[in-house]
Amino acid sequence: MRKGWKALAFLAVVLLGLSGFTVASPNSRAAATGFYVSGSTLKDANGNTFVIRGVNNPHIWYDTQAYNALTTIKANGANAVRVVWSTSGSATRLQQIVDRLKALKLIGIIELHDGTGSNSTSTLNAMASYYADSSIKSILINNAKYLLVNIANEWGDSSLTDAAWRDAYQTAITTIRNAGITNTLVIDGSGWGQNDSPIKTYGTTLLNYDPQHNLMFSIHMYGSWNTSSMIGTELQAIKNLGLAVMVGEFGYNYNNGNNNLGSKVDAQEVMNQCQSKGIGYLAWSWTGNDSANAWLDLASSSDWTTLTSWGQLVFNGTNGIKATSSVASVY
Numbered sequence: 001m002r003k004g005w006k007a008l009a010f011l012a013v014v015l016l017g018l019s020g021f022t023v024a025s026p027n028s029r030a031a032a033t034g035f036y037v038s039g040s041t042l043k044d045a046n047g048n049t050f051v052i053r054g055v056n057n058p059h060i061w062y063d064t065q066a067y068n069a070l071t072t073i074k075a076n077g078a079n080a081v082r083v084v085w086s087t088s089g090s091a092t093r094l095q096q097i098v099d100r101l102k103a104l105k106l107i108g109i110i111e112l113h114d115g116t117g118s119n120s121t122s123t124l125n126a127m128a129s130y131y132a133d134s135s136i137k138s139i140l141i142n143n144a145k146y147l148l149v150n151i152a153n154e155w156g157d158s159s160l161t162d163a164a165w166r167d168a169y170q171t172a173i174t175t176i177r178n179a180g181i182t183n184t185l186v187i188d189g190s191g192w193g194q195n196d197s198p199i200k201t202y203g204t205t206l207l208n209y210d211p212q213h214n215l216m217f218s219i220h221m222y223g224s225w226n227t228s229s230m231i232g233t234e235l236q237a238i239k240n241l242g243l244a245v246m247v248g249e250f251g252y253n254y255n256n257g258n259n260n261l262g263s264k265v266d267a268q269e270v271m272n273q274c275q276s277k278g279i280g281y282l283a284w285s286w287t288g289n290d291s292a293n294a295w296l297d298l299a300s301s302s303d304w305t306t307l308t309s310w311g312q313l314v315f316n317g318t319n320g321i322k323a324t325s326s327v328a329s330v331y
Contacts, residue, residue, distance in 0.1 A: 033045060033144045033145070033182060034144025034145050034146075034147070034182060034183055034184070035050070035144070035145075035147075035148055035183065035184040035214075036184060036212075036214050037184060037207075037213070037214055037215065037216055037244040039242050039244075040238075040239040040241075040242055040243055040244050040245070041244060041278070042184065042216060042244050042246075042280070044145070044328050044329055044330050045144070045145040045330050046329045046330060048328075048329040049278070050079075050107070050280075050328050050329075051278055051279070051280050051324075051326070052079070052080045052107070052109070052246055052280025052281065052282060053077070053078060053079050053080065053280065053281065053321045053324055053325035053326075054073070054078040054079060054080035054081050054082065054106070054107075054109075054281075054282050054283075054321070054325075055073060055078060055081060055082070055282055055283050055284075055285060055286050055298060055314070055321075056081075056082040056084055056249060056282055056283070056284045056285035056286065057069060057070070057073065057081050057082065057083060057084060057285065057286045058084045058285060058286065058287075058288045059083050059084055059085055059089075059097060060084055060085045060086045060088070060089055060113065061084070061288060062288045063093070065288065065304050066084075066286070066288075067096075067097060067100065068304070069286055069287075069299070069304050069305075070097075070100055070101065070104055070106065071104065072299070072304070072305050073106075073286060074104040074105070074106055076307070076315045076321065076322065077315060077321045077322035077325045078106065078315075078321055078325060079105075079106065079107060079325045079326060079327055079328060080106060080107040080108070080109060080280070080282065081101060081106050081107075081108055081109070082108075082109040082111055082150065082248065082249075082282045083097060083101075083108050083109065083110050083111065084111065084113055084153075084285070085110055085111060085112055085113065086112055086113050086114050087112060087114050087126065087127060087130040091133075091135035091136050091138075091139060094110070094136065094139055095139050098139060098143050098146070098147065101146065102143070102146050105327050105328070105331040107146055107147070107148070107328050108143075108146060108147045108148070109147075109148045109149075109150050109186060109248075109282070110140075110147060110148070110149055110150060111150035111151075111152070111153045111186075112127045112130065112150075112151070112152055112153060113153045114126070114127055114152070115127055115152045115153070115154075115155045116152075116153050116154045116155070116192070117154060117155075117156075117157045117192055118155060118156070118157075119156055119157060119159065119160050119164070121164075121167075121168040121171065123155070124151070124152055124155050124168050124169070124171070124172050125168075125171050125172055125175055127151060127152045127155075127172070128151060128171075128172035128173075128175035128176050129175055131149060131151070131175075131176050131179070131181060132175055132176055132178070132179035132181070137179045137180065137181050140181050140183050141180060141181060141182070141183075144182060144183050145330045146328075146330065147183055148183060148184045148185075148186055148216070149176070149181070149183045149184070149185050149186065150185075150186035150187075150188070150218065150248065151169070151172055151176070151185055151186065151187060151188075152172075152188065153188065153193070154188050154192045154193035154220065155168075155188060155190075156168075156188075156189075156190035156191065156192075156195075156198075157190070157191065157192060158190070158191040158192070158195070160190045160191070162190070162197055162198040162201045162202055163202070165190045165198040165202070166198065166201075166202040166205060166206060169187055169206055170206065170209050173185065173206065173209060173210050173215075177210065177211050177212060182212050182214065183214075184214050184215070184216055185210070185214065185215050185216070186215075186216045186217070186218050186246070186248070187199075187206065187215060187216070187217050187218065188217075188218045188219075188220065188248060189217065189218070189219050189220070191224065192220065192222075193218065193219065193220030193248065193249060194219065194220050194221065194222060194223075194224040194225065195224070196219050196234050196237075196238065199217045199219070199238055199243065199245070200237060200238060200241065203215075203217055203238070203241060203243045204241060204242070204243065207243065215243075215244070216244040216245065216246060217238065217243055217244065217245045217246075218245070218246050218247070218248030219234075219235075219245065219246075219247055219248065220247075220248055220249040220250065220284075221247055221249070221250040221251070221265050221270060222249075222250070222251050222261040222262070222263045222265060223257075223261050223262035223263050223264070223265075225250075225265050226257070226262075226263070226264040226265060228266040228269050231266070231269050231270055231273050232269070232273040232276075232277070235247075235273055235274070235277055235279055236277060239277060239279075245279060246279060246280040246281065246282070247270060247274060247279065247280070247281040247282065248282050249282060249283070249284040249285075250265060250267060250270050250281065250283060250284065251263040251265050251267070251284060251296055252265055252266075252267035252310060252313070253265060253266065253267070254295040254296075254310075255295070259295060260292040260293065261293075267283075267313060267314070268313070268317065268318065268319075271314075271317065271318070271319040271320060271324075272318070272319050274319070275319040275324050283298060283310075283314045284296050285297070285298065286298050286299055286304070287299040287300065287301045287304055288301055288304075289301075295310070296310065297310065297311075298310055298311035298314055298315075299311050
């Protein structure tokens with residue numbers, strides 16, 4: 001009996017070992033190839049925490065200038081760039097941008113601007129289908145160590161229900177995952193990116209729905225975030241749900257709130273709270289905004305290099321990019 005017991009025990013250990021070897025969690029599969037979320041933390045392919053510190057850069061609207069600006073953005077300390085893109089963008093040019101990001105040791109967050117403010121589920125899924133196209137998905141898959149996919153910029157206006165947001169993104173997730181893309185997917189809140197209600201209500205539902213369990217959520221902070229105390233409280237509430245979150249865009253208190261976005265956001269508090277909570281942030285935007293939004297230019301539109309007062313705060317201020325940014329360990 002003792003000998004038989006040992007034989008059975010040995011067989012059990014072997015079977016357990018084989019099971020552990022062949023059945024991996026979605027996160028461990030993602031870890032082998034690219035970014036993944038672990039609870040409320042974003043991890044790179046080496047399993048190290050990565051905290052995004054960067055800016056939005058308008059590649060789709062200013063092709064040459066935005067491409068050349070990557071060097072300056074890196075020189076100012078950024079570790080990531082949100083690539084403003086659209087479904088009109090070619091795979092060839094996107095690959096060139098990705099190659100440049102890698103050469104500069106920057107992480108790219110690719111986003112599509114086609115559906116900004118739209119409530120159309122077909123528009124959202126059209127953007128998901130763009131990523132799933134063979135020429136685009138190969139870029140994402142082959143560069144999973146260096147890229148996150150922000151499915152759509154600010155899809156959903158303030159009238160969109162939380163349930164409609166959930167349902168539409170489930171369809172988009174299916175389209176992308178069925179194409180074999182395992183990259184971390186970033187999902188903006190509704191209300192032009194400013195509502196965190198759907199994230200708090202259905203973020204866990206979407207995370208569990210995703211076969212890779214590899215989702216990060218993004219909030220844009222403008223006029224709806226003028227109450228300074230909300231910033232830390234709401235970000236913490238999302239973290240407490242075990243969800244990964246970033247501030248994908250934010251502005252500041254320009255002209256005492258007398259601006260086109262009604263923004264009186266305490267940008268310093270955004271940076272302080274993100275730093276204390278290990279949350280990434282991406283300021284809007286490098287430069288090239290229209291006249292109504294020119295106050296949000298981080299660099300002068302005349303040379304795409306010289307930092308404005310807004311840029312000085314974001315890059316050189318307390319808890320700004322230079323003081324808090326670290327290069328991803330995959331580099």
